[in-house]
Amino acid sequence: MTQDSHDGSQLKNDFLNRLLIDCDTGIDDALALAYLCALDNVQIEAVTSTPGNVDVEQVAANNSALLTLCGKPEVPVLIGAREPLEIPLVTTPETHGPQGVGYATLPVPGPTSIADIDAVDYWVEAARSHPGELTVLLSAPLTNFALALRREPKLPWLLRKVVIMGGAFYYQGNTTPTAEWNTHVDPHAAKEVFAAYTAAAEQGLESEKLPIVCSLDTTERFEMQPEFLTRLAEEAGCEEPELVQASDTEATLSK
Template identity: 70%
Template sequence: MDCDTGIDDALALAYLCSLPNVDLVAVSSTPGNVDAEQVARNNLALLELCGRPGVPVAIGTRAPLRIPLVTTPETHGPFGIGYAELPEPHGQIQAVDAVELWIEAARSRPGELTALLTAPLTNFALALRAEPRLPELLRGVVIMGGSYFYQGNTTPTAEWNTHVDPDAAAEVFAAFSGLPEERLPVVCALESTERIELRPEQVAALAARAGCEEPELLAPEQTEGRRSTASNELVRHLSDMLRFYFEFHRRNGQGYAAHVHDYFAASVAVGTATYRTRTATVHVETASPRLIGTTVADFRGLWGEPPNARIVVENHPAEAFDELVRSVGGLGRRLDA
């Protein structure tokens, strides 16, 4: 997993940790929602909280390929995890660069690993520069990013991850051009991920599944400015993250809810989501000031260029939340036990 943790990245990471059959080989930290060092600290703390302290955490680049880094304290809080105050991690960030870690893992286990990319694509672009065979070495690639026939969430036309580093996104899609369809990355864009709209009642269901006796996040007037008092430690920290995210969405006229983009991408990567894709040729705009980071998909072959992506065009939110409650709630219960 490559992430810029980030509240929805944190939920995705907790979900991966909740699945006993998932071998989480490494977590690489890309600057985006916060700087790379803070991303890595968040990842170390979350892995320890979720019972996976041995997973290597590495940092790659500290900045986008060609433009300055812009972070999102208004969306995810100054440390990327909302109101949560995670315990100080005991583990250490790997001395090896994240790009080296990616390449070594892919070469040592060809055809086995899936790359889950929920951050700007900077680290993965650098890995492709260093090892152009990555698309063949990996079992699959899942990307959260972009928007097609859909408003952006950062500019009118651009999604956050591609807007932070459009040059990296352009390089990544170009690297997959002309490959067989089964080798193309699966892209979870805003039109699919904004359908995964988490609400307080689902957090309450997750808390109940984890064994909490008191309900969590029942209504905004009960939670404004308050810290979670959940008896379960994992639920308590996730609630404090998600409450910040709920409040951000409400301030922006989207209701007291949270788009948990990266959780959906994680469920696609591990095969628990039901979804449908269409192949397309993706272009990422890197020059026009007003359109930078905009992603355009040619589904009909009008450009006469080979496809380079499989874009999710159908998913099932109710199924996704049943899976989230069952799995992450179950993890919370096991950790308490």
């Protein structure tokens, strides 16, 4: 290998984001997954499934179908926890539809599309094998991550970065007057995760390894308005305008 090609390969690796994604798919998770699949500088190592918007078997089925739809069928889909740490699971079909993706119809995943590996085991082994290389993106309740931290307390040092979608700080909740959905589903897991990182910071964890928390006061600034959907349809080659009308009946499907 020449020096130039070596430098080019190293530069590519420096800009490549290797992600472990944990989600409870979920309309918003589905959009995030589709977006990440389209990025050249993102390598999805695995998608782990946590119960939340729907039960975990449906989450995993959604993840597998979406990855196939987005041209990434080789990405492993894993299941970890099947319920919150201490309280019963509450799902939200009234918001995310009966299957978690609104009223969209996804292909049924094949019998071998969901890996027979525990998500928490995978996380711990991946972090130990690739220290400082992996970013964890959490858009679900923090159940799986809390279990992983229990099993490997050095995860804050082993991971490159952690990004959490959850919480509401000085902002009205979307589930109760003060609680955001992901934190509401498993508050004990959220407490354990933040306590683990507080302890890690006290032990000298670098500030750049502390979690980036995208709470409701951040995420609710972004809205998908009908005009944007119309533009997306145009760029996707839709033969007629994709218009969203206030008069549309519930479950009107996109063309």
